[in-house]
Amino acid sequence: MIPVRHRPPALPGPPASTDPGAPSVGRRRDLLTAGAALLLFAAAAVVGGLLGHGRVLVSWPPLTATWEPHAGPGTPAAVAVAVLVVGYGAAVARRLPWGWLTWSAWATAAAWTWSLALIDGWRRGVAGRLTEPGEYLRGIGHFHDAGSALRGFTGHILAGTPQSWETHVIGHPPLAVLTFVGLDRVGLGGGAWAGAFCITVGSAVVPAVLVTLRALGGGDAGERTARTAAPFLVLTPGAIWVGASADGYFAAVAAWALALLAVAATASSAGRAATAGLGSGLLFGAALYLSYGLVLLVIPALAVLLCAAATRDRGSPGGLPIAVAAALSGVGCAVLSFTLAGFDWWEGYRLLRVRYYQGWGGIRPYAYWVWGNAGATVAAIGLACAAGLRRAVLGAPGAVRRRRAGHVPVETLLPCAMLLALLAADLSGMSKAETERIWLPFTLWLPMTAALLPARDRRGWLIAQATVALLLNHLLLTVW
Template sequence: MTQAPLRDRYSGLRADLGAAAAAVLLVLAAVLVGRHLQDTRRTLFVHWPPLFADWDPHLGPGTPAAVLVAFVVVAYGPSAAARLPWRGLLPAAWGTALAWTGSLALVDGWQRGVAGRLTTRNEYLTVVGRFHDIPAALRDFTHHIVSGSPAPWPAHIAGHPPAATLTFVLLDRAGLRGGGWAAAWCLTVGATACVAVLVAVRALAGEDLARRAAPFLVMAPAAVWAGVSADGYFAAVAAWSVALLALAVTGRSVFWAAGSGLLYGLTCYLSYGLTLFALIGAAVLVAGRQRVRERPVLPVLFLAGVAVVPVAFTLSGFDWWEGYRLLVTRYYQGVGGTRPYGYWVWANLACTVLITGLATAAGLRRAGASATRRTAPRSELRLALVVAAALAALLVADLSGMSKAETERIWLPFATWLLAACAFLPRPRGWLAAQAVLALLLNHLLFTGW
């Protein structure tokens, strides 16, 4: 991408700081109003609104490593991202993201921060024993979603289609039993999400913007919740579905579209809400519409891939639509029916600020400015389009009322794509430092739930 004159590159700094300041005020308002509502009405069901967390200042075995990774990425990340060969940048980004996420998780200790995360009463590993007959469990799955039904599923199992739980059942069957192996799976796979976004951004918007986004995708405050959470794993699957579609519509093999469809179908059976990734996929198709017109078989292959997972689960006896209908009932039986929509519909966005950081607030402002500038390069317009689609998907999820609280974890898949907007930022080291400080403070001052 052609480098803009210095006065153009830095003239928006004041507006960037204004966007960051507005994000800070949103978080502050969510904290103060949330504290008042929780103290007076007890309807938020979170101890440190707007986050599902407890005040717990602490250090841990991961603290030195987390600080070291943060220092290295802030000091050398932008230059390394600019100079490394592309084939070397991708594994470097994955390894660094894994080190960052893993070290943050270890701040809470091995058991509390890693091995025990997926073994608590609402988590997936608690029901592995109930899947000794997988076909029978799938046929019977919807009979245990609603509270009051015989042996109702714990919250996370009831709240997701069975592919989420089945992942951990298959790990157990493969001999990788227990919370440590489940955490390793989520950390290892989840860290590849940043690689998937880099692949997609390079395909759609060029290598320069991808390289500029790389340090921000690695140094994400969202890592506080990705380690250890199944939602980090979901984020990676969804991200790779978009990345493969981006490869398919930008001149690579059209057969990537079938792989993209397969992963998108799996995404929909990992989390009901991630069907909204169709908006991001649509943005990719718009960005590569010329290729789509030239190769009409591309959408056919995509749809063929999409059908595989739904057909397999439907033939196994699980009805996705029935599952979602029953989930809505379960949601309003619990705290979801009590938590006030009027607070969470905007406080959820404060949670998003905390997982994406102030740099993303400024990056989104820059992306919007680029999208409205007539002279903006096509590469910037394509990246802005994909980021806008991710933001739209997040806002639809927000307005639905099915995501009241805990969105710092639930929205990790969408947040991953918002981070790509940081490619528009000049002076990356200052913004990277802000990202790192935010993540370290959150992880060391709070004990985050789920």
Template sequence: MSLRDSGESAETTADGVAGDRAGRRRDLWAAACGALLVAAAVVVGRAIEQSDGSLHLGWPPLYAWWSPHVGPGTPAALAVAIAVIAYGPPLAARVPWRVLVPAAWATAMAWTWSLALIDGWHRGIARRLTTKYEYLQVIDRFDDIGAALRDFTHHILLGSPDHWPPHIAGHPPAATLTFVVLDRIGLGGGGWAGVWCITVGSSAVAAVLVGARALADERLARRATPFLVLAPGAVWVGASADGYFAGVAGWAVALLAVTRARRRTPTAPTAAFTLASGLLFGLTGYLSYGLTLFAVIAAGVVVVGHWGRGGGDRGGGGFGKRWFVLLVPLLAGTAVVPLAFTLVGFNWWEAYHLLVERYYQGAGGIRPYWYFIWANPACTVLVVGLATVAGLGRVLGSVPAAVRRLRNGQPTAADRLAALTVAALLTVAVADLSGMSKAETERIWLPFALWLLPATALLPLRDHRVWLAAQAVLALLINHLLHTGW
């Protein structure tokens, strides 16, 4: 047996990361089921679209059009993919952690930029956020920010005077204000908006790494690193505002994970991290209404962090003190952004209910729920890739044993990682069942989907390069064969 095989066997014993033949067959079956789901969504979706056009999609289940092409980003995308496949796994295992996290962010940016530039600078980046649906169309209507916020809800419904374009109406105003602020500081226009979204969106890779290390362990976070870097979802990070949202939400979760994983008595730095996490959670809810579902993932982080201490602090009232010190700054931070917008005059609940009404006026509500209830998950398969589907198969298969270990007070690092991805799966399920995400979930669910990717850490090391190749090929095919919207 080689040293590599011995290491893998040791990992199997310690963390339940199976590398046996049966486990690998199950990986292939899980990936095959994911591929079949996508194929069914394509075939059925095209039949529906040709029949009555009710999906309003050029290439269902994606918001995209068939358009085979190459571009200036093609050589760079191939180079990044080959480099990550060849050198990613060993480097992720050896590079010092303080170097690995920024390096992963930088490589994810390179991957995202190269994919976006397959469509060229203008079509792939600079024009993305300037179309009639997008935020930059209304910059001049925010000359008086206070007045615009107070009047925001009066322009959501389709029948209202000067109703907002789809993305402005479909999101709380913090999303639009981001691009207003960029314009005010001299970074106006679609190019700078695209740079912002790619930069912040790519940072979600670093955030997930930090969160996975805090809640599980460093070794599993390292194993997941190349898969996070080479995620097919980078196709939609560059350049859509949902990539930016994913970055903000990702750091909110990561900072909370760091504070929950600390085993010692809370300190001022811990409280500061918790306060920062709360601030980002509050901002997240004002970037997108649907991202309030991150409360599910946040709850998962709290529970998993508690497991990390072997069931919690049981002695002397330290547990109560810890909860108090962590909960107060978290809630205080979360309240800041909602309070600020409310004081200015924006009513989040009123805006949300008006958006629901607009949705069923025809801005999405006419799309058939019965199709998207299962086609949306097919979109998610395309975002996270077949390697993640295989990893999720391992996660779900490990649940019974993980529950037994939890009852015995001995959850492993792999159990905690699995619990984190299950929380993300539950979030996606709730979003799906709500019916408020019919189509376009390849970008809308990006913030949730990125927290599914750590499941790849449970795949056998010997298979990593094959699965990474599958991830890269999927992203390259999507970006070269389709013109993706938004």
């Protein structure tokens, strides 16, 4: 996020605290919450280690990683990005014109993600990530005839079937692998291009969240919240798994589906509501065919519409229903296209559930992972986010009341919706391990809760976020 010579006056930050009483009480509770989150991660690591690799089937539970202290060419760059964002990020985010902020936030998030990936080196950190056994690039050869592969896609999911797909191809609808087939067809084949694509696109989650906050926050208040949250969205530990995993790409598609829905639902004209709504629906439809789990986007989508309904006085009178109708039309187009091409989403999901329990999903103990997943999530969101989430959850009832009065604390309501989606995924039993990567489409939104933290504490919390990411990436060799 770079400063410019001509800039608008700085906007004040949003109200920070949801705690009654003295500020010191809220600060103490923030620190206790962060400490509890750290203890949860430690407990998951200790219990997972005692259970052993043969039971939990990850090398360094609760993360899919190995203990390997190391440094690499990305080390100085990662430290430099962290220092610059901690030192200047908040001030720059307050002063940049809005358009510059969104582009700068994307560029800075990409720099942070690239530098973290390159701590592992070019081959291990970027170019080789998506070429490992079981990854998408190993499945490209099956799609010389994409039409035939789509029509027979579900016939290669179950174990023991002839020419069973690679692990990640099995675990997702066909658009996931077709994305990399498309890159290969246009001359961008191989692991380096695939890794660069996932990092660049995955970093676009940050501007999508900023756009959503601004659209739903009720005018200047939404923009103030977005500007306050920007450095935390950029400097998230989750960037470790954005670079380079396909789930970072999935997260960006999901994020822009929600952002466009927010824009459509608060649009000042019917035309804009219809256009943005259709774009949102097409992206929601794409998300459904990238990952089965992204059907849970319906929960944050409803939260977006709930927030938008409270700001309807700022938009077109018929904007909200037009946005919803256009979005549903876009989803319908995506579903119809894949169905006519021969892929049955419901059949694919049914077979995947069978296949999941034929493999490691049937071995990994639910009793551990149902809470061990939360430990992995702590690593992905960081300690500042844990403290902010406490404020968001406690403030949710009051947020609903204020929504009825026309004020929309989206930084409270939307994270709670993301938590509900994660809870549903966790209880389903279809998310045992690897959630630091799989849950990116939801966890990358949670740093917005840092906007609820007291202004005088934010720099310290930002340092904590950067420290978590740097320690994890230098001490552990992550698989993704």
